[in-house]
Amino acid sequence: MAVFAFVLAGGVSCDLFETRTPNDPGANTFPCASLDAAENVYTNIKLAYGRGDGLACYVSSLADNIVFDFDDNDSLTAPAGQFLNWTKAIEQRVAQNVASGADEFYLQLRDSVIVLSQSDVETRRYAYEIQFKGSGIPDTLFQGLAEITVRKNAGGQWLVGEWVDRPDPAGTTSRTWGYLRQAYRIGF
């Protein structure tokens, strides 16, 4: 037992699990809303997605066990495995890639519809439009309907638990947010 404790303590004390020292942001402060209200989660998604300085804010708004439900047509038309096991860790890396791969990024969430509203769960459906310009892909416009469910956890935080993504029949393109996401899932 002592050996196990010694090795564990040794590994931790040798800085093997220490993060690097970050640079002070100075006056650069991303306005991340606190997660004590469901409304704030949607605001964080809108403001933080696609921005490098907003990544921590966006990721902090997602539950650890978040479930993404992408459009079946997107899954069918993407290369095999692109949507497989889409966890929070995958979403973080993809969001990072989208942010760093975008020369221009503009996200609009509009026509909000409250599908479900209870004391500890809320679902809203948005029509979204993303204008994107990046070196990785030629597409510049992504549209669809996002049905986002946020839940209140034991710590009182509202976090995104489910994210359903579908094409918008009223849109001008069937390229969805999911399509953009899978295009930046590269190598993992």
Added chain:
Amino acid sequence: MKAIRHAMLRGALHAARGLALALLLLLAACHLPRAPLGPAPAAAQEYEEFVDVVPDSAFEAKPKIPVSYQTSYQYDQSRDAWLQSLGYNPSWKNLALGISGETSTTEDVLKFGSRSTNGDFFGRLDWRVKPRLVLSMSGRNSMSSISDGIQASTSNQRRNGLTFQSQYSAPPIKKVQLTVIGSTEFQRNYDLRLAERALTPKTGEPDSVAVQRDSSFASGRLDAVRGTLSWPFAKGFLLSGSAYGSQTKPITTVRRFRGTDPVAGDGGRIDSIDIRRVQLPADNAIIGGGLTVDRIRGTKVLLESKRTGTDQVYFDLGQLKVEQLSNDGRTHHLRVEVVPKPGIGFNGDAVLRRSLKEYVARPNLNALVTTRQASGMIFYSSAFSQAFLNFDVSRARAERQSTGNGNTITRVVTTNLQQRVFGRLYLMGLGSATLSSYRYTFVPDSTDRTFSKDDRDVASAFASVGARYAVTPRCSTTVNFSISRSHNVAIDSEQSSGNIATTVYQVNAALRLPLNRNLSIWQDYIATATDRAFDYDQDRDGLSRNFRIETSIADTLFPFAFVRLDHRYYFFDQGEFSPLEAGGGGARLYAPTTEQAQQALDGRIGIRPVQGITLIVKQSLTDTVNRDLVTGKQSETGQWNLSYGAEINRSFWNGAGLVGSIRREERYNTQSNVAGALGSENNWLVSIQFQKDF
């Protein structure tokens, strides 16, 4: 003595020969000339590397095996699904037949109304012509149809294949077992994507929709040969290997249609039609080998290597182009297992992996990832103690990607300890630490930055200690304390403002008390505190606390009935810390800003009128009080829930079985002084499964 020496020498020679051959095979795997991935990779046609060798056990005589049928149906407030499957697998002395079919339909009724239907039918016939020769024929038809509820787009896929296969197992020579399989598969694949979009009508013109119809039809023949080898060339040495090669040259016809149809009436307009015919060859090769050394007692060493060079050509419905994907992979793996004495052991693994994927239609997905990984585990087990320690380090380098090139370093250590102190008292401990460090390739820019602006580290740790005391074998109590922490750190100043460390402290205890054979009491206590600390924005630091007590009393009144009562009390508050005094001094005091108290009472009764069927009624009331401690406002809501239904788990005639439940749930809110919170909701939930052997 001379005979013994001779035997030892002969054994050594065998071992040396085996080792040489193993190394040769591994070398071949490492430096295998790449399959001609060439200018144009391969088939829409999926190749099947791992077609099973037909084993002798397939011909075990079971001529009277029944046809098995299963169906299930599920319905809830958002989705319904129906699934059916059928299987028939009789076999005789030299003949084996396998038939299977499965269909499923799913409707996403309340979300977006999308619907998908899938079906798969497969048949196979194996005929043992000679003891070592097996001829096989198999056919597969599968389909998939997906439509969005709003009919914005529909996708259809069909896959048809007919395979003829021959398998020959060579007679063992000096314990060498060699099996060779040759096969030819005729393939027909069909894809269709239909998209419709409403057009804004001009004045005087009828409403119309833009129609986009893209389809592809691929037809080809896939010739493949595969072989497996197993050679225990000396005691404790096993050499194994497998090789696969295939070739195909499918013809793909792609048709793209763009047009306009009126919503009502006849007519319509064709805007464009594009038809192309493409023929591209595809060659695949996979070779792998392994050497297992099990010579020394308690020690096992495994060295294996694999090289793959595969191509695929298919119509990419997303890009509307013929995609050519080539995949070049290499894996080398060394594993050592040492068990010096019972209860103590060590496992070590070292893996080198390289994966190169190149797309023609989607070059943004190109990636070369080289991974080096090492892991080790020590474990100890005795009558009173159990423990393990696992350490894993890896470094993955990504290159040739459109974005995200660089290194990802991961370190993970986990441990688990359990010790019986005395009698029925046990101590338990868990611990883990993880670091993921993303170090992207730095491209110098106009700033004085020396690393990528996207560099980021994520560190997390978890520790838990607990004790369990079993007063009697059926009565026990447990206490546990845990801390988990995660720290998300962006390195660059442009992104580090959101750096945050979240720490969760939790204490929980449980009591399990069966008072007699029919009456039981359970209690759980959980207290949690979540602290959020921003590295550079302490004004946003926060703390939340909650406490929960759950009590359950269950009584089995009669053999055919039970009653259960549950009570839950929940308290929660959250708030902020006071800012530091000017100059950074003073204490930061916690001040809650909101709090919530909730109580819930559930009662349920179950009656089993006949064997396998239980009728259950459940009624619950939840009362919630929210207080805003800053403004002094308070709101209170109550919610009634009624649920009634039946659960079934019973067998009928001749092995038929029915398992499932049907339930009605009704909910309404009362006592609300929050606008819009009043309301009710009613749902049926159904889940039923039927199976029968004919």
